[in-house]
Amino acid sequence: MPLYAYLTLAALLFAIGFFGVMTRRNTIGILLGIELMLNAVNINLVAFARFNADIVGMVFTAFTIPITVAEVALGLAIVILMFRMRRTAIADHLDILKG
Amino acid sequence: MTLEVVAFWGLAVLLIGSALSVVLTKNLFHSVLWLALSLTATAGIFLALEAEFLAAVQLLLYAGGVVTIVVFAIVVTERLVGERITQTSRHIVTGVVLAGALLLAVLRFLRGADLPLERPVIAVDVTRALGQVLMTEFVLPFELLAVLLLVGLLGALYFARPEE
Amino acid sequence: MTDPAQPALLALLLPACAFLILAVVAPLRRRGRLAAGLSVLFSAGALAAAIAALRLTAGMDGFSEWLWAWIPAEAGPLASVGVLADGDSAIMLVLVALVSFLVQVYSLGYLSDESMPALGRYYAYQSLFAFSMMGLVLAPNFVQLFICWELVGLCSYLLIGYWYTRPEAARAAVKAFWITKAADVGMLVGIVLLWRHTGTFNFLELLQMADGGAIPLAGLGVITFCIYLGASGKSAQFPFHIWLPDAMEGPTPVSALIHAATMVTAGVYLLTRTVWLFRLTPDVMEIIAWNGAFTALLAAVLACVQTDIKRVLAYSTVSQLGYMMAAIGAGFASAGFLHLLTHGIFKALLFLGAGAVIHAVGTNDIFRMGGLARKMPQTAIVFLVGTVSLAGVPFFAGFFSKEEILGAVLAGGFPGPFAMLLLGAFLTAFYMFRVVFITFFGAPAAAHGADAHHVHDAPPFMALPLWILALLCVGIGALFAFWHPKEEFETLGWLTPTAIVVAFAGIVLAYLVYQRRAISADALSRVFAPIRAAALRRFWIDDVFSFIYRGLMLGLAKVVGWVDRYVVDGILNVLSAWTLIAGGSLRRLQSGRAQDYVYGIALGVLLLLVWVRWPR
Numbered sequence: 001m002p003l004y005a006y007l008t009l010a011a012l013l014f015a016i017g018f019f020g021v022m023t024r025r026n027t028i029g030i031l032l033g034i035e036l037m038l039n040a041v042n043i044n045l046v047a048f049a050r051f052n053a054d055i056v057g058m059v060f061t062a063f064t065i066p067i068t069v070a071e072v073a074l075g076l077a078i079v080i081l082m083f084r085m086r087r088t089a090i091a092d093h094l095d096i097l098k099g
Numbered sequence: 100m101t102l103e104v105v106a107f108w109g110l111a112v113l114l115i116g117s118a119l120s121v122v123l124t125k126n127l128f129h130s131v132l133w134l135a136l137s138l139t140a141t142a143g144i145f146l147a148l149e150a151e152f153l154a155a156v157q158l159l160l161y162a163g164g165v166v167t168i169v170v171f172a173i174v175v176t177e178r179l180v181g182e183r184i185t186q187t188s189r190h191i192v193t194g195v196v197l198a199g200a201l202l203l204a205v206l207r208f209l210r211g212a213d214l215p216l217e218r219p220v221i222a223v224d225v226t227r228a229l230g231q232v233l234m235t236e237f238v239l240p241f242e243l244l245a246v247l248l249l250v251g252l253l254g255a256l257y258f259a260r261p262e263e
Numbered sequence: 264m265t266d267p268a269q270p271a272l273l274a275l276l277l278p279a280c281a282f283l284i285l286a287v288v289a290p291l292r293r294r295g296r297l298a299a300g301l302s303v304l305f306s307a308g309a310l311a312a313a314i315a316a317l318r319l320t321a322g323m324d325g326f327s328e329w330l331w332a333w334i335p336a337e338a339g340p341l342a343s344v345g346v347l348a349d350g351d352s353a354i355m356l357v358l359v360a361l362v363s364f365l366v367q368v369y370s371l372g373y374l375s376d377e378s379m380p381a382l383g384r385y386y387a388y389q390s391l392f393a394f395s396m397m398g399l400v401l402a403p404n405f406v407q408l409f410i411c412w413e414l415v416g417l418c419s420y421l422l423i424g425y426w427y428t429r430p431e432a433a434r435a436a437v438k439a440f441w442i443t444k445a446a447d448v449g450m451l452v453g454i455v456l457l458w459r460h461t462g463t464f465n466f467l468e469l470l471q472m473a474d475g476g477a478i479p480l481a482g483l484g485v486i487t488f489c490i491y492l493g494a495s496g497k498s499a500q501f502p503f504h505i506w507l508p509d510a511m512e513g514p515t516p517v518s519a520l521i522h523a524a525t526m527v528t529a530g531v532y533l534l535t536r537t538v539w540l541f542r543l544t545p546d547v548m549e550i551i552a553w554n555g556a557f558t559a560l561l562a563a564v565l566a567c568v569q570t571d572i573k574r575v576l577a578y579s580t581v582s583q584l585g586y587m588m589a590a591i592g593a594g595f596a597s598a599g600f601l602h603l604l605t606h607g608i609f610k611a612l613l614f615l616g617a618g619a620v621i622h623a624v625g626t627n628d629i630f631r632m633g634g635l636a637r638k639m640p641q642t643a644i645v646f647l648v649g650t651v652s653l654a655g656v657p658f659f660a661g662f663f664s665k666e667e668i669l670g671a672v673l674a675g676g677f678p679g680p681f682a683m684l685l686l687g688a689f690l691t692a693f694y695m696f697r698v699v700f701i702t703f704f705g706a707p708a709a710a711h712g713a714d715a716h717h718v719h720d721a722p723p724f725m726a727l728p729l730w731i732l733a734l735l736c737v738g739i740g741a742l743f744a745f746w747h748p749k750e751e752f753e754t755l756g757w758l759t760p761t762a763i764v765v766a767f768a769g770i771v772l773a774y775l776v777y778q779r780r781a782i783s784a785d786a787l788s789r790v791f792a793p794i795r796a797a798a799l800r801r802f803w804i805d806d807v808f809s810f811i812y813r814g815l816m817l818g819l820a821k822v823v824g825w826v827d828r829y830v831v832d833g834i835l836n837v838l839s840a841w842t843l844i845a846g847g848s849l850r851r852l853q854s855g856r857a858q859d860y861v862y863g864i865a866l867g868v869l870l871l872l873v874w875v876r877w878p879r
Contacts, residue, residue: 020122070251077258095855
C-alpha cells in the first residue's frame, strides 16, 4: 500500500479522536479520544519512518508511547481527585475558570 | 491481491470501526473495551509496516497498561449504566462538522504533497538499529524519559492519594 | 555719583527687601510692631534715596537707563527689566516714597488696635506695594510696566480686603480687582499690538521712533485707545470708576496711599510717560479729553449727595483724575502731571485727616459728627488746609495746577470740556466745604449714650504726617505764587479771576446752606430732585456692570458647564459603557469548560491550514 493510504488512515483516526474529544461529556471519555489521536500520530510517524528509511520516526514513536502512558496516568489521577472534590466527572461541571 | 493489501484493508476497517465505537458508545466501559480493540489494531498496522518492536511496545503499554488504568479510573468515578447518546455527547453536529472539516483539510494537504509510492528496501534489522540509535544518539532523551516517568509516577501518587 | 539711576534703584530695592524679609521670616512678621518698624525704616531709606535721585536728575537733562536682559532672543533681549530715571520719574518717585513713608508712620497710630500678626501682614503688603509702584514709575519698557501694574493691582486687592472677614470689604476688593483687570485686558492687547507694530517695548526706543516719524500711523489709534483703556481702569475714568468708592472699605491709610496719591495716578503717569505716542493719534486724545471732563463732572455731582466722608473723598479723587486726564487729552501733559503731584499731597492729607476723624469718632457718617473743630483743633486745621487746596484757593497747593489745567483745556481747543471742568470746580468747592461745615462746625450730632466715643485729637504718630503734608500744601502753594514752571500755552487773562470766583462761589453756597442754614438743603434737593435721585443710585452704572457680570458671564459659565457635563463627560461615559458591554460579551467566550476551548483550537488550526494552503 502506498504511503498515502497509511496517512489517510491516520487522518481518519485523528478526526474520529478529535470528534470524541469535542463531544464526549465524561472526562474519561475525552481522555479516550485523546488516546485515539495519539495513536493516529504514531501511525503517521511509523509510516513515514518506513517509507523514508529513516529510523528517527520510530525513535519518536518509542518516546511518545511511554510519555502518553504517563500523561494518561496523571490525567486520570486528576479526574479521580476532581471526582472526590465535586462528586462529578462530567466535563461541563468543571468550569471554575469561567470568566 | 497481496497479503499486505488484504491485511491493510482488514486492519483498517477494524481500526476505524472500533474507533467510531469508542466515541459513540453510550456505555463508558464498553468504550474502553472498544479502545482496547483499536489499540490492538494499531499494533497490527505497525506490524504491516515492519516495525515489530513498536508493535510489541504498543501491545504491552497501550493495550495492556493504559486500558487497565482507565478501567480502574472508571470503577472509582463513574456509574456504569449507559445513558442515551445525547446525554453522553454534546454538540454532535458541530463536532461532526469541525472534525470533517479538519479531515478534509488534512486530506487536501496530503493530495498536493509529493509522497513516495514504494517502500524502500531495508537491509538492517529494524529492532537492532532502533536499539543502537536509542543508546547512542538519543541517549539523553532516553534518560530524561526515565526522569519524566518518575515524575509522573510521583505526581499521580500525590494526586490520587487517599484523603486524610 | 552722578547717575540718578543708582539711587533710584536703591529706592526701588529697599521696600522689596522689606517685603521679602517680612514674607519669608514669619516669626518676625507676627511680631507686628517689629515688622512695622522694619518696614518704616526701609521706607525712610527709600525716601532718602528718592530725594537723592531727584537732586541728581535736576542737574541732567535727559534719561538715565539701566537695563538687565530678561527674556533672551537672537536680536537682543525680548524683554528687559531695570530703571529709567529722568525728571518726571524722579519726582514721581519722591511722591510715592514720601506718601508711602508718611502713611506707614500714620498706620502705626491708626492700626494700633490690630492684632500683631495682622499688623505684620499689613506692613508686608505696604512694602510690596511701595516696591511695585516704584517699579512701575521707573519702568523702562512696557513689559516691566505691565508686570508692576498688575502687582500694584494685586496689592490694592490685598489691602482693600485687609479686613477680609467683613463681607463688604471682601466684595469691594474683588470688585476693584475685576474692574481693573477687565480694563487691563485692553492694555495688554494694546501693548502686544504696539510691539507688533514697532518691534520694541522699550520707551526710549519708541520715543526716538516717534520723534523720527518711524512709527506707522495706520492702526495706531486702536493701540493707543487700548492702552488708554488700561489707564482708565486704574485711574477710575468713566465707566471704570465704580470700584474706587467701594474701595473705601479698606483702612483709611490705604485709601490715602493707594486710592489718592499713587496707584490711581498710575494711569495718568503712564499717559504722561508715553504722551509722545498719544500725540500721534489726535482722535484718541480728543476722546481722552472729553471723557476726562465728563468723569470730572459726573464724580463731582455724585460727591454732593454722599454722607460717608471717605466716599466724598473717593468721588473727589475720581473727579480730580478726570481733570488730569482732560489736560493730557488737550495736549498739555505737563499740566496734568503737575496736578497729579499737588493732588497727591493734598488728597493724602485729606484722607489721613478723615482717618483721624474716623479713628476718634468711630463712624464714617458725616451726619453723626459735628462740631469737631472744638474737640480736634489740629485735625480741623490740617483738614481745612487740604480742603482749600482742593477747592483751588490761591496760595495753596491746588490752585495753580488746577488753573493750569483749565488753561490747557481751553488752549487745546476744547470749550465743552472747559465748561464741564469749570462747573466741576464750582461743585468741588461746594461739596468739600459741605463736608467741612457739617463735620467740624455746627452743632454736634445727638449724642447716643451707648456709642459716645471719647473724642480726642490725633495721637502723635498720626499727627506728624498730617502736619508734614499740611506744611507741604502751604509751601507748594506759596512757591507757585512766586515762581511757576514755564507754561506751554498762552494763558488768557480772564482765566485766573474766573477760577477764583468759581471756587469762592462754591464755598459761599456751602456756607449759606450748611452753616447759616440761609438756604434750605431740602429746597436745593427738591430743585435738583431727579439728578439727586439718580446720583443716589450712582446713575445705575454699577447695575449695568452687575448685569453684565451676572447675566452674561454667569450665563456663559452655566452653558459651558452644561456642555462639560453632558457633552464632554457624556462622550466619555458612552465610550466606557461600550467598553463594558464589549467586555461583557467577550466574557462569554471564557466558559471555563475545556471542550469549548478545544473548539477554539480546532477553528484556529483550520484557519491556519486554509490560510497556508489556499493560494495554491
